[in-house]
Structures are given as structure tokens and as C-alpha cells.
Amino acid sequence: MEKKNEDVLILAIESSCDETAASVVKNGRTILSNIISSQIELHKLYGGVVPEIASRKHIEKINQVIEEALKEADVTLDDLDAIGVTYGPGLVGALLVGVAEAKAISFAKDIPLVGVHHIEGHISANYIEHPDLEPPFLCLVVSGGHTHLVIVKDYGEFEILGRTRDDAAGEAFDKVARAIGLGYPGGPKIDRLSKEGNAYAFDFPKAKVDEAPYDFSFSGVKSAVLNHLNKCRMQGEEIVAADVAASFQRCVVEVLVEHAIAAAKDYKIDKLAIAGGVASNSGLRTAMEEACRKHNIGFYHPSPIFCTDNAAMIGVAAYYEYQKGTRHGLDLNAIPNLRLGER
């Protein structure tokens, strides 16, 4: 079929966790549509994402989400140059829905298929609102499932400097939120409550990982918070949740900022971006922005809608992969523990 114009149009599909999402992206940086069907309300009943429920919801919603994305972008499948789909990392059953759907459309319409790494998507979210941002730059990826400090050497080329040894940053937020009775998802709730509390009420330990200066560990600070809460309860002391939240958030944010700034200076990189769900945390944004200004580093961050899981970021990443020649076959599988940079 004859294409309308020279623009590169990509339909992207994302279903790695609890968001069913589709987007149409033009020339890698222009978002023509960004449809997200969130399941958060459903998973709140269980205090976290239930993989089987997430997978069932994906299959229920996926066609509507894709159709809406095409309609809002005012394009048809015949206009597309490629279909991008997240194939890892994530929940395998959830990923499989998007992967099978994308492959079927690619097969039926003979459209090239590009599998995308979810974290590469998060990093690429920064390109959407920063037309001037190009590699190389340093990126801190923080979400419920991931904590990575990465040098983006080129589009699709990464050097991982550090990662978490235990809990992901967002995971620690969720666990602490549950312990102080805030519920799921914990990140936004702790962020909100922190604004009412004293961030210096408590000093929770900030773990360093020996001989791995850029690695993270959040289980220590999480345990310290839980121990503090237990101690208060045992001794009948009042728990000031806002102070606990604010102090906890400060400790996590300080570690994230310290590591990121140290890496930027050590590797002489003058651009620093943040990405992932926790990148919408106001405490992290403010602290990172300040530190970057102090050290003369350019600071980049996506709007909150592009921080949490979405397909627009997958479309952006798919565009650069497509331009590099990445293509996947009809045997593409979901890879729950896919490594960044692996294809």
C-alpha cells in the first residue's frame, strides 16, 4: 500500500505490568496519541500488582486501546512504518499479551516488528519533551521494578554503572507506604504526605555498597523505617506518619542524587536525565535539579504522564531501534528478565 508521506510512523504497544497502553509516534519525537488504560484501582484491593489479574485485564482492553490510539492520531495501520512492542523486562503473562497482539498485527499487515526494552523506553521518554536532548547523557532510571544508573552512549547503547542490590527504589516506597497504612501505590502517597512532615525528624541509614560506588541498596533504609514503626508501637509512642514519610523520602532521594552526581562528575558527563515512575516524585525532582544546577549539569526529566508506564516512550525507543535496523521475527517471545542493551 502507498504511504501518505515521508514521516516515520510507529504504533507502540506496552503491557509489561499494570498499564495497557498504545501510542502513535511520528519521527521519534512527536506523540500523536498516548492512550493508557490503568488497572491501579483493581490492584489496590490486593496491595500490589497481581500478575494473573493484570494479564486478564490486558487482553480485555488491548484492542480498544490500540484502536483509540490509531483514531486519535488519525492514522490507519496502512500508514505505519513499524510496530514497536515491549517484550521485557516485566511480568511474563502481561508482556505476552502485547507481544502476541503486536506480532499478529505485524503479520496480518506485513508491518516490520521492533521489540523494545522497557527501560530503554523509560529512558527515551526524555526525548519527548526535550528536542535538544541527545546522547551521550547519564540517566537515573527509578521505578517500582528498576533502579539503574546508566550512561546512554548513543541511541540504544548503554553502559550500566549501577543498579540496586535488593529492592527497587519504588518498591521501597510501596513497602514503607504499606507499613504506615497509606496503601498502594506508595510512591505518590508518600510524596504527598512528605510535604506535611519534617524530613529531618529521623535519620535512617543510607547504605553504601562496598566497591560498587554507583550501586544502590534500599532494604536497609526500608528495614530501619519498619523497625522504627515497630518500636513506636511496642512502646506506645505516637507515630507521626508525615515525619516518617518525609525522612524516609529524603534518605532515598539523597542516595539517588549523590550517586547520580558522583557518576556525572567521575565520567565528566554534563547532562543528567531521570526516568521511570519514581522520576515523578517531587522530592527527587527538586533535589536533583538543585544538585545539577550547583554542579553545572543540565537536568532533564519527563512530565509525570511520561514517567509512569506508557506506550509513547516505547514508540520513541522503537523509532531509534528501527532507524538502527532492529527487526524482530514472528517468533519474538516475552523475556521477563531481558537485559538492557540486549536484542
Added chain:
Amino acid sequence: MKILALDSSGLVASVAVVEDDILVAEYTMNYKKTHSQTLLPMLDEVKKAISLDLNSIDAIAVAAGPGSFTGLRIGSATAKGLGLALDKPLIGIPTVDALAYNLYDTAPDTLICPIMDARRKQVYTGIYCFENHALKILKPQDAVPMTELIEELNRTGKSVIFLGDGVPVYRELIEETCHVPYSFAPAHINKQRAAAVAALAQIYYKEGKMEDAADHQPDYLRVSQAERERAARLAKEENADH
């Protein structure tokens, strides 16, 4: 009428194209590889081998459950993607019905009893027979404890043919506790086959039992473990309150 059918509900991956009373192509594999890697390449091979114009299909049929939750979703998502891209309706066929349809026109006093291993000592099963050349559902597909199923079959006094991937799992139990005459279907018809899904779909098509690709979802016959445990906990709390 041309039907493209998929079945990835169990260990078997199967793809078929049926046009009126001709099975144009069927590709069935019962091998370890994951369906997500095999199903679409199999369909691609079939398409190439018979020069299939996908736009000439009238409907896409899929074994819609019960079965492996993930397997069902691979089949359903593939069917939904095809339906969306080709703008064709979907036909969801109950997996156990399609298994029973493998044994077309069995003598009317003989029961057909597909059993699929559903874990937790249960099988996905149903009881069927053929009457006036049509599949008659005596007991609709459901998840049932295997011992309960055998008791029910014993009460009928009729002979029964077992098939499905539950046979190797429960063969011993059947041999020990089934008191009615029974047999096991042979290899060529004892597992899921997309041709049977397609043949049943032809009947559904004529009856207008199609659905929009967007609306289709598998019929798991079971809630998720988390929902089951939550329901049990709520019921317990309810009891404690009274």
C-alpha cells in the same frame, strides 16, 4: 465460508484453515516449545504453503478456554490482533466442546468425555454425545474434581470415551474406579486440533455467534488465585462477624 482457527489452550499448538467442507491446511504440534514462539510462525508457514490471502477469511476462530491461562491468552491475543488488522469477526469456541467434536458422530449411547488436567486434582471436562449428527452437551464444560467426574459417569451406566491431556495423568484412577465400559481415543484425535475448532466455528458462524475482536476474551472457567484467596478471606471475615 473460510475459517482460520487457532488452538493454543494446552500443550498442543494448532492452526487450521477450513473452507466449507474442506480442511485446506492444518498444522499441529505437541512439542515442548512455547506457544508464543511457535504459533505465529506456524500460521505463517500455513499461509505461505497454501498461498492464503488473509483478507479472504470470513472469521477467525480460537479455542477460548478453558486451558492454560497463558496459552489461552497467546491464542486470544493473536486472534484479536488478526481480527483488528483484518477487520474480521472472532468466534470463541469452548475448548472442551472442540475436543469432543474430534469424535464426530459417535454412537448416540456412547458418551464423550474430554479431560484436561486442571491441577489441584481437578480436570476441565464436560460430557457429550452425538444426536442427529449434532454435538449434544450433556454437561457443559467446567472444572471438576476427577473423582466426582468418574462417579457421575458411573451413575450413567453408559460407555464412555476419554480423551485429552488429562488421560495420562488420571489413567490409573480411571482404571481403578471407572465401572462403566470405557476406552481412550487414539493419538490422531485425542488432543486439541484447530480443524475441530474451525469445524465447530462454521456452525457458530451460521448461527451468527460471532464477536467483535475488541470484545473477545478467554473464558478461563476459574478466577485467579489471588481473587480466590481474597474471596475466601472475605467469607471468613463475614462468618466471624455473625
